[in-house]
Amino acid sequence: MTEFLRIENLVKSFGATTVVKSVNLSFNAGEFVTLLGPSGCGKTTILRMVAGFERPTSGSITVEGRDITDLAPNQRQIGMVFQAYALFPNMNVGDNIGFGLKIAGKSRDEIKSRTEEMLKLIGLPGYEKRYPYEMSGGQQQRVALARAIAPRPRMLLLDEPLSALDAKIRVSLREEIRAIQRELGITTLFVTHDQEEALSISDRVVVMNAGNVEQVGEPFEIYNKPATRFVAQFVGTLNTIEATVASTADNTVSIDGQIVKLSALPAGASNGNPIALTLRPEVMTVGTRPDADITLNGTVEEAHFLGSVIRLSISLGRTVLNIDTFNDQRTAPPARGDHVKISIASKDLLILGA
Amino acid sequence: MKRSKLWAWITFGVAVAYFLVPLLATFEFSLRIRRGTYSLDAYASVFSDPRFQATFGYSLLVGLFAIIVGIFIVVPAAYFVRLRAPHLRPLIEFVTLLPLIIPPIILVFGYIRLYNTSSILPLTGSTFGTDILLVLAYVALALPYMYRAVDTGLRTIDVQTLTEAATILGANQMVILARVIFPNIIVAVLSGAFLTLAIVIGEFTIASLLNRPAFGPYLQNVGANRAFEPAALAVISFVITWGAMGMIQLLSRFAPKTAALTD
Amino acid sequence: MTDTSSLVTGSAAPVSTGATGSPRRNPLANFARSQLGAYLGVAPFLIFAVLFLLVPTLTLVAGAFVDDAGHFTFQNILDLGTPAILNSYWISIRVSAASAILGAVFGLIIALAVIRGRLPEGIRAAVLTFSGVASNFAGIPLAFAFLSTLGRLGLVTVILKTVFDFDMYKAGFNLLSFSGLTLTYLYFQIPLMILIIAPAIDGLKKEWSEAASTLGATKTQFWRYIGLPVLWPNLLGTVSLLFANAFGAIATAYALTGSSLNIVPILLYAQIRGDVLHNPGLGAALALGMIVITAFANVIYLVIRSRAERWLK
Numbered sequence: 001m002t003e004f005l006r007i008e009n010l011v012k013s014f015g016a017t018t019v020v021k022s023v024n025l026s027f028n029a030g031e032f033v034t035l036l037g038p039s040g041c042g043k044t045t046i047l048r049m050v051a052g053f054e055r056p057t058s059g060s061i062t063v064e065g066r067d068i069t070d071l072a073p074n075q076r077q078i079g080m081v082f083q084a085y086a087l088f089p090n091m092n093v094g095d096n097i098g099f100g101l102k103i104a105g106k107s108r109d110e111i112k113s114r115t116e117e118m119l120k121l122i123g124l125p126g127y128e129k130r131y132p133y134e135m136s137g138g139q140q141q142r143v144a145l146a147r148a149i150a151p152r153p154r155m156l157l158l159d160e161p162l163s164a165l166d167a168k169i170r171v172s173l174r175e176e177i178r179a180i181q182r183e184l185g186i187t188t189l190f191v192t193h194d195q196e197e198a199l200s201i202s203d204r205v206v207v208m209n210a211g212n213v214e215q216v217g218e219p220f221e222i223y224n225k226p227a228t229r230f231v232a233q234f235v236g237t238l239n240t241i242e243a244t245v246a247s248t249a250d251n252t253v254s255i256d257g258q259i260v261k262l263s264a265l266p267a268g269a270s271n272g273n274p275i276a277l278t279l280r281p282e283v284m285t286v287g288t289r290p291d292a293d294i295t296l297n298g299t300v301e302e303a304h305f306l307g308s309v310i311r312l313s314i315s316l317g318r319t320v321l322n323i324d325t326f327n328d329q330r331t332a333p334p335a336r337g338d339h340v341k342i343s344i345a346s347k348d349l350l351i352l353g354a
Numbered sequence: 355m356k357r358s359k360l361w362a363w364i365t366f367g368v369a370v371a372y373f374l375v376p377l378l379a380t381f382e383f384s385l386r387i388r389r390g391t392y393s394l395d396a397y398a399s400v401f402s403d404p405r406f407q408a409t410f411g412y413s414l415l416v417g418l419f420a421i422i423v424g425i426f427i428v429v430p431a432a433y434f435v436r437l438r439a440p441h442l443r444p445l446i447e448f449v450t451l452l453p454l455i456i457p458p459i460i461l462v463f464g465y466i467r468l469y470n471t472s473s474i475l476p477l478t479g480s481t482f483g484t485d486i487l488l489v490l491a492y493v494a495l496a497l498p499y500m501y502r503a504v505d506t507g508l509r510t511i512d513v514q515t516l517t518e519a520a521t522i523l524g525a526n527q528m529v530i531l532a533r534v535i536f537p538n539i540i541v542a543v544l545s546g547a548f549l550t551l552a553i554v555i556g557e558f559t560i561a562s563l564l565n566r567p568a569f570g571p572y573l574q575n576v577g578a579n580r581a582f583e584p585a586a587l588a589v590i591s592f593v594i595t596w597g598a599m600g601m602i603q604l605l606s607r608f609a610p611k612t613a614a615l616t617d
Numbered sequence: 618m619t620d621t622s623s624l625v626t627g628s629a630a631p632v633s634t635g636a637t638g639s640p641r642r643n644p645l646a647n648f649a650r651s652q653l654g655a656y657l658g659v660a661p662f663l664i665f666a667v668l669f670l671l672v673p674t675l676t677l678v679a680g681a682f683v684d685d686a687g688h689f690t691f692q693n694i695l696d697l698g699t700p701a702i703l704n705s706y707w708i709s710i711r712v713s714a715a716s717a718i719l720g721a722v723f724g725l726i727i728a729l730a731v732i733r734g735r736l737p738e739g740i741r742a743a744v745l746t747f748s749g750v751a752s753n754f755a756g757i758p759l760a761f762a763f764l765s766t767l768g769r770l771g772l773v774t775v776i777l778k779t780v781f782d783f784d785m786y787k788a789g790f791n792l793l794s795f796s797g798l799t800l801t802y803l804y805f806q807i808p809l810m811i812l813i814i815a816p817a818i819d820g821l822k823k824e825w826s827e828a829a830s831t832l833g834a835t836k837t838q839f840w841r842y843i844g845l846p847v848l849w850p851n852l853l854g855t856v857s858l859l860f861a862n863a864f865g866a867i868a869t870a871y872a873l874t875g876s877s878l879n880i881v882p883i884l885l886y887a888q889i890r891g892d893v894l895h896n897p898g899l900g901a902a903l904a905l906g907m908i909v910i911t912a913f914a915n916v917i918y919l920v921i922r923s924r925a926e927r928w929l930k
């Protein structure tokens with residue numbers, strides 16, 4: 001794996017506010033990396049610094065060994081797709097796609113053939129003469145993608161490209177983007193606040209919060225081994241059980257009176273102090289299970305039938321747990337008010353830092 | 355990046371020079387009435403001139419009536435077009451374009467022809483009739499601006515939803531117009547009013563051709579006969595126009611906005 | 618049988634709203650009433666428009682086709698062909714065109730500088746406010762202002778003579794001339810241009826120039842391929858509007874040049890005032906010529922503007 005893009009000690013401040021706080025990242029050639037985080041976390045700012053629209057306050061950006069931190073945006077050979085499509089309204093689809101090649105001084109024949117190639121790639125052959133205002137949002141975004149790729153850029157940047165589209169199109173288009181990226185093998189940086197989007201199509205995910213990188217890893221890792229409380233809460237659904245430390249010597253905690261042994265306690269825990277146990281909805285089972293060493297009693301508050309998945313809200317008194325189970329065609333889901341047992345294996349508990 | 359900023363500053367500087375120098379020059383000229391020194395004598399002369407007071411007062415009064423008539427014509431029309439008869443909108447908008455297409459001199463020419471002593475509405479036959487004609491001419495001149503101001507105001511407060519909400523709560527049409535709609539568009543109406551005033555005060559063509567003692571003809575008269583007073587009058591005129599526009603800006607800050615904010 | 622049929626007819630029977638006490642007997646009457654109310658509300662507006670906008674203009678236009686005896690004739694129109702009158706139209710067209718084109722060009726440059734030139738925040742607001750005022754500062758006060766600036770005793774004239782030893786008027790400049798009038802007209806044409814083109818420049822989305830940049834374009838290339846083409850319809854349309862604006866203006870010219878510069882409105886003014894042409898039909902024909910020209914220019918503006926709006930939905 002060759003390193004393609006390196007971001008070193010990147011800092012961006014606007015006046016007194018620091019939006020990006022000394023970020024270090026490294027991306028390999030051909031990777032699809034997503035910057036994921038809530039609004040204001042700095043992900044778009046980092047993308048715009050890589051594109052050249054914002055100048056870093058300090059730090060450097062290196063592409064294929066060359067420092068581009070001070071390079072003008074129109075010399076970086078980077079393709080970019082915007083949230084608002086940004087197709088040039090006075091040009092038809094063909095001219096839009098061919099624009100980068102025209103600027104580069106390519107011949108008319110080459111532009112024509114490359115445009116046709118691009119239109120076939122995005123599934124809109126023959127659309128050369130259409131104008132942006134005649135097309136739907138999804139179509140416009142695909143043209144925007146073709147326009148960005150046509151001049152064979154070294155890297156592709158996508159700034160929340162799906163946020164302005166309908167839910168259904170969002171899903172199908174993200175698959176298309178990933179497929180095209182795979183086919184072309186182009187290094188891609190994708191920015192989104194939608195964690196499902198990030199998990200489903202990325203090679204690696206960078207989770208950001210308030211200007212800092214919380215965790216970098218493959219989707220599986222981010223979801224199942226979150227490094228911080230923020231990552232655990234932002235990515236997927238997180239359940240929290242309020243317990244009390246029973247004995248640090250035995251690594252035991254008390255959950256509503258029931259003593260449970262854990263594999264480890266976080267540093268700094270002391271007897272009698274409260275401790276929050278977090279776990280994913282799919283690791284719990286309604287009913288009994290051989291490998292479960294924790295059993296809790298609860299009352300079903302709500303059973304959301306989502307089709308293949310049933311999400312149960314079960315009250316333990318103070319705490320409400322969200323438990324996901326698969327649909328079983330022969331068994332009806334529990335009804336509201338049912339008293340049920342919940343089985344948990346202590347090894348499935350997430351021990352989190354702050 | 356830096357070069358374009360320099361060019362922008364240069365352009366701005368030249369523009370400032372072109373637009374401010376005449377104002378400064380006018381002011382300076384108005385101070386020159388007493389030979390050898392600067393004084394405000396021209397202004398004193400102007401303000402103490404009984405014709406200034408008379409014509410300015412006259413124009414103010416005419417402007418006021420133009421505003422009132424304008425409100426009575428425009429507000430119901432704008433309201434009903436928006437609410438009940440949207441298909442009339444193109445017609446209304448065409449009408450508001452007419453005063454911009456028809457030069458004022460043509461308009462007054464038409465009035466003199468149509469409403470002279472031998473027609474059904476012999477308005478030019480009497481002084482009072484001519485005054486009425488003048489007011490109506492100004493209503494016509496200000497119509498596009500008054501309509502646009504009121505229409506924008508109605509759009510901003512989402513008059514459709516307000517009316518529906520009030521109707522569900524039991525109000526009838528009169529109550530809605532008087533107690534729900536009008537208080538919320540007062541700011542827009544005032545904007546239109548100040549624009550009308552600005553148009554009326556300095557207007558020359560129509561007032562002079564209808565032979566009424568308005569401020570415009572007075573200005574022209576002073577210009578033909580005096581040397582320094584015209585400059586003082588120009589300064590006063592500019593201050594008034596600026597004042598009226600400034601009021602509009604101020605008012606727009608107090609305008610109620612109930613259109614939903616999108617996240 | 619009867620049970621089901623009564624079910625069917627029962628649903629079609631009118632529902633009486635006992636609570637308000639007014640049964641909705643006939644939906645058609647309700648519709649008519651609501652539409653009637655709407656029409657009543659719009660009536661004053663339309664009546665006013667007819668009586669004090671449409672009819673006077675049409676009467677005047679009709680008068681162009683009537684001779685002294687009241688018979689239909691084209692003679693008045695033909696009489697417009699005299700050298701004096703044609704010259705008048707020509708001067709009007711030249712002044713209007715010059716102030717429109719120059720006003721558009723300068724207005725565009727200033728608007729671009731203020732909106733996209735990265736000047737401090739407050740400047741844009743100040744320029745737009747000032748433009749709002751200046752576009753209304755026409756007529757006689759404007760003429761006085763320019764007389765005080767560039768007239769024979771004007772401040773700039775005097776400064777140039779005393780400080781730079783340059784006599785403008787000896788060099789051939791005269792405020793009371795074609796170029797002087799054009800220069801004066803620019804004072805309200807440029808602000809009008811700024812006001813109209815500012816929203817269009819705002820409409821040039823930042824993303825377009827950023828996208829162009831990532832595709833390798835320089836700033837000049839952006840303006841050449843995207844910026845100016847997008848603005849072009851608006852520019853053209855506004856030139857048309859500025860032309861119509863200047864063509865119909867009289868007060869400034871009158872106060873500035875007296876009757877020495879014979880633009881059409883001044884000719885018309887003199888005609889209305891003292892019937893110097895001794896021919897009411899001819900006066901009407903003059904007016905007709907004016908209306909045709911300004912209406913044509915305005916229609917161009919409206920058509921171009923609506924087509925441009927379609928692009929930028």
